[in-house]
Amino acid sequence: AKASTWRTAVALLEKLQITSQPDVIFWSSLGDAYSSVGKWQHALWALLQEPQAARLDLTAVSYASALTACERVSLWEKVLHLLETAEARNLVNAFSYSSAIVACGSAKRWQCALELWEAMTNRGPAPNVVAMNATLTALQRGR
Numbered sequence: 001a002k003a004s005t006w007r008t009a010v011a012l013l014e015k016l017q018i019t020s021q022p023d024v025i026f027w028s029s030l031g032d033a034y035s036s037v038g039k040w041q042h043a044l045w046a047l048l049q050e051p052q053a054a055r056l057d058l059t060a061v062s063y064a065s066a067l068t069a070c071e072r073v074s075l076w077e078k079v080l081h082l083l084e085t086a087e088a089r090n091l092v093n094a095f096s097y098s099s100a101i102v103a104c105g106s107a108k109r110w111q112c113a114l115e116l117w118e119a120m121t122n123r124g125p126a127p128n129v130v131a132m133n134a135t136l137t138a139l140q141r142g143r
Contacts, residue, residue, distance in 0.1 A: 009033040024058070027051045028065055035069035043069035060086070060093040067099035076103040080112070094120070094128040101134040110142025 009030045016022050031047035034040070047066045051058055063086035070078045083100045086092045097120050104112040117135040120127045 021054065022050075024051050024056045024062065027056070028059075028062060031062075031065050031069065035065065035072060038073055040069045040073050040075065058089070058091060060091045060096065063089075063091050064093055064095040064099060067096055067103075071099045071103040071106070074103070074106055076100075076107040076109060076112075079103040083116075092125060094125045094131055097125065098128065098130040098134055101131055101138060105134055105138025105141055108142050110138045113138035113142075 013022065013026075013030055016026065027046050027050055031043045031045075034043035034046055044066055047062050047069070048058065051062065063082060067079050067082050067086075070076075070082065079100050080103075083092065083096060086096055097116055101113045101116050104110070104116065113135050117127065117131065120131060
């Protein structure tokens with residue numbers, strides 16, 4: 001089912017490009033479809049590169065989805081780089097941090113996960129249950 005989802009999304013993209021200009025919501029949907037099947041490079045292209053090339057404004061959701069795409073394939077360093085970029089553009093939300101914490105925890109980088117949790121509680125965005133659970137899991141895995 002997942003494989004057909006991203007193939008369908010790509011087919012829609014080809015049709016949409018013929019008739020109109022895709023918006024950031026379309027690119028987010030396409031990126032999520034790529035991400036769901038582990039095609040993180042394609043996901044980043046759809047979530048970040050193509051919308052910028054089309055002069056569309058990226059959103060916190062765009063970055064959170066990109067972080068999730070990289071987190072799903074255990075690219076914790078890429079996740080941290082993307083989080084830093086999103087922070088510099090003031091485009092972070094609790095889901096951005098949650099993905100980064102999960103990525104660090106999966107890589108057994110519990111100190112990094114804890115630092116991200118502390119950053120959330122000190123600077124924002126307000127932590128959510130997902131971030132809290134991911135931090136606790138990272139601590140359990142690391143010790």
